[in-house]
Amino acid sequence: MISRRALVTRLGLLAAGGGALYLARDRIPWPPPKVEFASGHRTPWIPLPDRGGLMEVPGQVGGVPVRVVVDSGAQFSAIDRALADRLGLSRPIALPMLAYGVSGDPSLTHTVRLDLDLGPLTVRGVRAAVLDIATLSAATGHEFSLLLGRDVLRELVIEADFPRRRAAFHRPGAYRPPPDARPVPLKLTGGAPMTPVRVEGSAPFDVLVDTGATGTLALSARAAQTTGLLAPGRPVSSAHSVSLGGLSLDRMVRAHTVEVAGLTLRGVDVQVYAPSARGPIPDGLLGAGLFRRFRLALDLGRGRLFLVPPALVLVREPSP
Numbered sequence: 001m002i003s004r005r006a007l008v009t010r011l012g013l014l015a016a017g018g019g020a021l022y023l024a025r026d027r028i029p030w031p032p033p034k035v036e037f038a039s040g041h042r043t044p045w046i047p048l049p050d051r052g053g054l055m056e057v058p059g060q061v062g063g064v065p066v067r068v069v070v071d072s073g074a075q076f077s078a079i080d081r082a083l084a085d086r087l088g089l090s091r092p093i094a095l096p097m098l099a100y101g102v103s104g105d106p107s108l109t110h111t112v113r114l115d116l117d118l119g120p121l122t123v124r125g126v127r128a129a130v131l132d133i134a135t136l137s138a139a140t141g142h143e144f145s146l147l148l149g150r151d152v153l154r155e156l157v158i159e160a161d162f163p164r165r166r167a168a169f170h171r172p173g174a175y176r177p178p179p180d181a182r183p184v185p186l187k188l189t190g191g192a193p194m195t196p197v198r199v200e201g202s203a204p205f206d207v208l209v210d211t212g213a214t215g216t217l218a219l220s221a222r223a224a225q226t227t228g229l230l231a232p233g234r235p236v237s238s239a240h241s242v243s244l245g246g247l248s249l250d251r252m253v254r255a256h257t258v259e260v261a262g263l264t265l266r267g268v269d270v271q272v273y274a275p276s277a278r279g280p281i282p283d284g285l286l287g288a289g290l291f292r293r294f295r296l297a298l299d300l301g302r303g304r305l306f307l308v309p310p311a312l313v314l315v316r317e318p319s320p
Helices: 081-087 133-140 221-226
Strands: 019-022 034-037 056-061 064-070 077-080 097-101 107-109 111-117 121-131 146-148 157-161 166-170 187-189 192-199 205-209 217-220 237-243 246-260 263-273 284-286 295-299 304-308
Touching: 064 081, 077 081, 077 133, 081 111, 081 121, 081 133, 097 121, 107 121, 192 217, 192 284, 217 221, 217 246, 221 246, 221 263
Parallel strands: 064 146, 077 121, 205 284, 217 263
Antiparallel strands: 019 097, 034 121, 056 064, 056 111, 077 146, 097 107, 111 121, 157 166, 157 295, 187 192, 192 205, 192 246, 217 284, 237 246, 246 263, 295 304
C-alpha cells in the first residue's frame, strides 16, 4: 500500500509519508498572493477526480495545463522543478529553503514566483518552492505538478464536497456555513491548522489537519508509543509511504477507537512514521480518509473548520 502523506509543515507532510518545507533563513516580508474571482465571491463547483481521495483541480501556469493538489499540510505552495525550469520562472529572492521529508536528510531548494489560473479564479504572485514533484506524483499514481499550500489557502475558503466529488473556493468573509454544519475545534500553530484527537482514551493531543493526506490518521512513533499503539503484543504490519526522501517503510497499527471532531471512529488503521531528527514534523496528520465522507469547509484566515454530513438521497419506490 502506498499513501501520499501530505507535505509536513514548512512545506508540509506529503500525505501519509510526508515531507516538509522549512524556510531556513527567511526574514524578508513577502506580500500575500492576490486572489481574483471571475465573478462574485465564489467559484462554481469544480469536479474532483473519482479516485485518490485528494483535492485535485485543473489549472494553468504560463498557459501550461497543470494538476493542482490543495494541501493544507503545506506551509508554502510548491511546483515541480522541471516545469519551473521549462517555464523560466523568476527567482524573487536568493535565500534558500530546506525541504524536509518525514524521514531522511533535508535537501536545499529555492523559490520562484508564478501566477496560477484556475479558470474562475486567478491567484497572482504565488511564491512556490521548487521540488521534484514529478517523482512524487509518479510514485503515488497522481499526475500533479503543483501543491497549493497555506500561503494561498489563507486568502480563500476551501469547500470540498467529497461525496459528490466537487470543490469550490470562496472569498473570505463571504462563506456562510449551512445550518447542519458541524464546527470542528481548530487552532493555528505557526499558521498550521491543528485539531485535538484522542486515541483509545488517551489524553488529547493536536494533529495537523492535512487535506493532502490520503489516510485517516498518521502518527509519529513518539505519539503512537505514548497512546499505547506500540505496546508489546499489539499486532503491527508494514506500509510504504512516499515523501521527499523517496519510498519509506512504516508501521501500521489498528486503533480500537479514535475520537476527533466530535466523532468516535472504530477500527482505524493508523500509519506510524519515524520523523527525521532534524525535521519540524508534527505528532500526527488527520487526512482525507476522515474528510471524504463529509462536505468540508476550511477557513484558514479565520481559523474555522466545518464538516457537513452528506445529504440524504430520497428514492421513490416503484408503484405496486
